[in-house]
Amino acid sequence: MKNFIHIKGLSKHFGDFVAVDKVNLEIGKGELFSILGGSGCGKSTLLRMLAGLEVPTSGSIEIDGTDITRMAPYDRPVNMMFQSYAIFPHMNVARNVGYGLRKDGVGKAEIEKRVDQILELVQLSEYKTRKPDQLSGGQRQRVALARALIKRPKVLLLDEPLAALDKKLRERTQFELMNIQYELGITFIVVTHDQEEAMTLSTRIAVMDKGRFQQVGTPKEVYEFPTNRFVANFIGTINTFEGVVTVVEEDKIQAYCDEAGETLTALGRQLVEVGQTIGVAVRPEKIFVSKERPDNQEDVCIQGVVDDLGYLGNRSLYRIKLGNGRIVQVSSQNRRRSVTRFLEWGDKVWISWTARSAVVLLD
Amino acid sequence: MKAQSRFILTVLAFGYAFLYIPLASVVFYSFNASRLATVWGGFSTRWYGALFENQQVLDALYLSLKIAITSATLATILGTMSGFVLARFGRFKGRTLLSGMVTSPMVMPEVITGLSLLLLFVSLQQLIGWPGQRGFSTITIAHTTFSLAYVAIIVQSRLIAMDESLEEAAMDLGGRPLRVVFDITLPLIAPAMIAGWLLSFTLSLDDLVIASFVSGPGSTTLPMYIFSKVKLGVSPDINALASIIIAVVSIGVALAWLVTRRSAKH
Structure with a gap:
């Protein structure tokens, strides 16, 4: 189940530049897997190697037990939805969607039936005879999706599938995409730079940087338990305090963090030694702000001053300045309806969090 | 403001007059009944009639059209191939040389192109005995050489503007490379390509200098015929012939422009 797609030591070099560096990955059948990273991290190159549009420098790709590393793109059981959608401008919607079947020599009646089916799935039935330049961005996106799905590939590759759509449409399309994936049971691999998109869509995410996977895991895992500084900072915001380990217990460590001016406790899953430099990191929404010192002795508690605040409607962002000048970002839900602010600039406050919320970052 | 716009209009009028009065006067005098080319003797179309009875003119016209069509077609095929190589094959060894060689006929003085081609044909004849006689084949080759440059440039820029993922998508959907060329790229x-063909056609029809270098006895193209006639004085039937050429070339250029504009919209 797990190794429906099996990527082993896959690398791609362009001259001296290493775009993808010895990537290993297993993806299960029916997964909606995202590859998340900034521009130039190698995610598109990886996708193009899966599609057969780039030849790997080394390593191998197996799909469903077949080695496809050297297979030509037109022979692979894989289809791709391009970032630009790549809709053939001289063909109407039905001919665009049916192109793949025509190249496979499927009979005319069968093609027509399957084009109708797939257009119904993406809700484009009445646009069959339209030319691409008469379609909106969202409709073009669905034509591209239908065209890539019609051959019922074992794997569908999607390169930034929603990047060209506006925000509202993007949110709606996200869920449509998930429904279609669920309905057809095809394995999806999505490449995106948008962390929110990756979080909502995927069963698992691979965070990529400099041609390597920094972490592979479920959205919850990569957000709540990032394994290194890159992942912690790339997905969401995080406050990281650099420190030196002072105490190591079975499931918990303590580190003196000069930046916080305190000894911080964190639940460490990693192996660390006393004297090692580490980062103790806390997400803004895990921090509680209060005017009085909270009484729970277990919690980490630091005093500071409100340096800046922002009201976003559903939540407020605070920048709290600690005694040593370090800024800590805090985000809190606006549970109660109120016109007056709970905190003002320059207010003396306490910020606190439980040890359970802190993450240990090694590198 | 008003004075300025009047000034601009005047400049514009002079500009157009400078460009088009010579052409207009040729067309005007082609309907002249008088035998003297520059004295108005009333309206007549007799020179057009006379033109079509002149076997020399018809032969020259036939040769010119034959050369124009053949060389435009050859130039379109070769130019498309060069444009393809320049736009799609990345940085290969000798790319700069190729792009320089392809475009050089555009900037090279025609006299030089004509002379070098003539030298080539003469030495070829001495070496392998071909071309035995200069005429249709040598002029066609010469015209293909310089028209190719224009086709290559037009096709290359069109290919660069075209999204490469269109071809990749076709391949991803099961199209083999050669099929993809016919399904996606060529349409x-x-x-x-059409614009390039039309441009090559008009360029070939216009050319006097290069054709004069590489033609042989008995093969006179239309521009060569006109030029030789004018040396003996402007005769009214030449005006008629010139008017026809103006019409054909204008239509060709207008078509080329229309086709490029339509393709740019897509």
Whole structure:
């Protein structure tokens, strides 16, 4: 189940530049897997190697037990939805969607039936005879999706599938995409730079940087338990305090963090030694702000001053300045309806969090 | 403001007059009944009639059209191939040389192109005995050489503007490379090829200098015929002939422009 797609030591070099560096990955059948990273991290190159549009420098790709590393793109059981959608401008919607079947020599009646089916799935039935330049961005996106799905590939590759759509449409399309994936049971691999998109869509995410996977895991895992500084900072915001380990217990460590001016406790899953430099990191929404010192002795508690605040409607962002000048970002839900602010600039406050919320970052 | 716009209009009028009065006067005098080319003797179309009875003119016209069609077609095929190589094959060894060689006929003085081609044909004849006689084949080759440059440039820029993922998508959907060329690439660059063909056709029809160098006895193209006639004085039937050429070339250029504009919209 797990190794429906099996990527082993896959690398791609362009001259001296290493775009993808010895990537290993297993993806299960029916997964909606995202590859998340900034521009130039190698995610598109990886996708193009899966599609057969780039030849790997080394390593191998197996799909469903077949080695496809050297297979030509037109022979692979894989289809791709391009970032630009790549809709053939001289063909109407039905001919665009049916192109793949025509190249496979499927009979005319069968093609027509399957084009109708797939257009119904993406809700484009009445646009069959339209030319691409008469379609909106969202409709073009669905034509591209239908065209890539019609051959019922074992794997569908999607390169930034929603990047060209506006925000509202993007949110709606996200869920449509998930429904279609669920309905057809095809394995999806999505490449995106948008962390929110990756979080909502995927069963698992691979965070990529400099041609390597920094972490592979479920959205919850990569957000709540990032394994290194890159992942912690790339997905969401995080406050990281650099420190030196002072105490190591079975499931918990303590580190003196000069930046916080305190000894911080964190639940460490990693192996660390006393004297090692580490980062103790806390997400803004895990921090509680209060005017009085909270009484729970277990919690980490630091005093500071409100340096800046922002009201976003559903939540407020605070920048709290600690005694040593370090800024800590805090985000809190606006549970109660109120016109007056709970905190003002320059207010003396306490910020606190439980040890359970802190993450240990090694590198 | 008003004075300024009047000034601009005047400049514009002079500009157009400078460009088009010579052409207009040729067309005007082609309908002149008088035998003297520059004295108005009333309206007549007799020179057009006389033209079509002149076997020399018809022969020259036939040769010119034959050369124009053949060389435009050859130039379109070769130019498309060069444009393809320049736009799609990345940085290969000798790319700069190729792009320089392809475009050089555009900037090279025609006299030089004509002379070098003539030298080539003469030495070829001495070496392998071909071309035995200079005429249709040598002029066609010469015209293909310089028209190719224009086609290559037009096709290349069209290909660069075209999204490469269109071809990748076709391949991803099961199209083999050669099929993809016919399914996707050629239909999309067809307007550029047509524009290139029309441009090559008019360029070939216009050319006097290069044709004079590489033609042989008995093969006179239309521009060569006109030029030789004018040396003996402007005769009214030449005005008629010139008017026809103006019409054909204008239509060709207008078509080329229309086709490129339509393709740019897509």
